[in-house]
Amino acid sequence: MSPQLLPKHDLVYLTEDASHDAVIELINAEAFGPGRHTRAAARIREQGPHDRSLSFVCTDDGETIASVRMTPVFAGAAKGHLLGPLAVRPSHKNKGIGRELVRIAIEAARRKGSQAVILVGDPPYYMPLGFEKVAYNALEFPGPVDPGRVLVVPMAPDVHARLKGTIYWRK
Numbered sequence: 001m002s003p004q005l006l007p008k009h010d011l012v013y014l015t016e017d018a019s020h021d022a023v024i025e026l027i028n029a030e031a032f033g034p035g036r037h038t039r040a041a042a043r044i045r046e047q048g049p050h051d052r053s054l055s056f057v058c059t060d061d062g063e064t065i066a067s068v069r070m071t072p073v074f075a076g077a078a079k080g081h082l083l084g085p086l087a088v089r090p091s092h093k094n095k096g097i098g099r100e101l102v103r104i105a106i107e108a109a110r111r112k113g114s115q116a117v118i119l120v121g122d123p124p125y126y127m128p129l130g131f132e133k134v135a136y137n138a139l140e141f142p143g144p145v146d147p148g149r150v151l152v153v154p155m156a157p158d159v160h161a162r163l164k165g166t167i168y169w170r171k
């Protein structure tokens with residue numbers, strides 16, 4: 001292949017700001033479809049804003065192609081963050097971008113003193129990235145969730161013991 005035919009990727013990871021809002025909405029609509037607002041995790045995100053300082057986008061040659069958001073929550077007695085939505089445009093899947101966004105978001109939350117990064121997602125994708133299963137039905141979401149998909153990166157002592165009760169947005 002001649003050099004000009006090689007696929008070009010100039011990936012940059014940036015902290016989210018308001019200028020990304022519209023394109024993130026499109027990326028999430030494309031990834032999750034119209035039902036996305038009714039999911040239990042989305043209902044927590046409706047309770048208050050996400051933390052932009054812990055939310056990141058990936059751009060390719062200046063175009064935003066992936067996003068991860070983090071929302072501050074109390075999860076039982078733990079002060080943590082809810083990770084999601086995480087979405088990568090279909091054109092850019094399977095290049096490690098999703099994994100890298102998760103890694104960056106977890107490290108940023110850890111630096112900010114978060115005790116736990118929680119999400120509802122596929123264990124085969126997230127467990128190799130440091131997530132563990134939360135005790136079955138220990139956390140109560142504002143809507144139905146599959147308890148086997150509630151995962152956490154514990155970042156303080158005794159986090160699993162404190163993940164009991166309601167999960168809800170915090171300031």
Ligand SMILES: CC(C)(COP(=O)(O)OP(=O)(O)OC[C@H]1O[C@@H](n2cnc3c(N)ncnc32)[C@H](O)[C@@H]1OP(=O)(O)O)[C@@H](O)C(=O)NCCC(=O)NCCS
Pocket residue numbers: 031032086087088089092093094095096097098099100120121122124125
């Ligand atoms: C899931 C998603 C974020 C992954 O992003 P990505 O940048 O394509 O993923 P990465 O390149 O980091 O990782 C790719 C690997 O994860 C695997 N993978 C992707 N989705 C997976 C899933 N749901 N369950 C298990 N493995 C999955 C791929 O098969 C690939 O495996 P390989 O490395 O062995 O080939 C992306 O596919 C996406 O936006 N999907 C639609 C929205 C979504 O489902 N978000 C997650 C909500 S839980």
